[in-house]
Amino acid sequence: MTSLTLRKRAKRALSARSEPQAANVFELTFNYRFEAAHRFTNSCAESCATPHGHTWYAKAIFEAPETSLGSDDMALEFAHLKRAWKTFIQETADHSFMHHHADPILPALRAAIPLFRGLPFPGDPTTELVASLFFSKLRSMHEELIRKMPSARALRPVAVVIRETPTNSITYRARHFESSTLLKRYAAEWRAWWQDSDPTARHLEATKPTMKAGRKSSARQ
Ligand SMILES: [Zn+2]
Numbered sequence: 700m701t702s703l704t705l706r707k708r709a710k711r712a713l714s715a716r717s718e719p720q721a722a723n724v725f726e727l728t729f730n731y732r733f734e735a736a737h738r739f740t741n742s743c744a745e746s747c748a749t750p751h752g753h754t755w756y757a758k759a760i761f762e763a764p765e766t767s768l769g770s771d772d773m774a775l776e777f778a779h780l781k782r783a784w785k786t787f788i789q790e791t792a793d794h795s796f797m798h799h800h801a802d803p804i805l806p807a808l809r810a811a812i813p814l815f816r817g818l819p820f821p822g823d824p825t826t827e828l829v830a831s832l833f834f835s836k837l838r839s840m841h842e843e844l845i846r847k848m849p850s851a852r853a854l855r856p857v858a859v860v861i862r863e864t865p866t867n868s869i870t871y872r873a874r875h876f877e878s879s880t881l882l883k884r885y886a887a888e889w890r891a892w893w894q895d896s897d898p899t900a901r902h903l904e905a906t907k908p909t910m911k912a913g914r915k916s917s918a919r920q
Contacts, residue, residue: 843896
């Protein structure tokens, strides 16, 4: 067998393997900065147990197949797609204190700050949790956009990148969002802002009354 034939066979095999993902896509990203504080309550150094702030960047990533382009050569007008994400980041996340829902310092903060601007999390607001719940939020808002504008279905939210510092970032990439064990568990346990299409929502309620008691005492050590 000649090397030319081998090369042709290898090329055909490679082509066949890539056919199921044959659609070439455009990737659309929207990146917004927000200033916010957080702290951890579990197993961490004093630097992360102390409330502190970061300049965060939250990048939403969508994919649109190249076949989705309209006669104007656009998948969708940018303004429609980024409006809710921008509102969520600038009006809900910005200048907030992202906190564990049962952080023991909350009563003092609420007592001292009548306009306390908290964003509650089901656990410590790690960058991983921020990325996955912000992705869930992006998806909730996108589903609402599809209800108002069916053409938005051509775009699919695929990832959120949270940059906590110039050198650290976490990407939550939804390869199998419907089967996400993490988000399914949180959906079963909570009714919360990340499932709400309203970009200004910031509620978090336990679905089971027993969960309102917060974490086990051992988690507060
Ligand atoms: Zn931090």
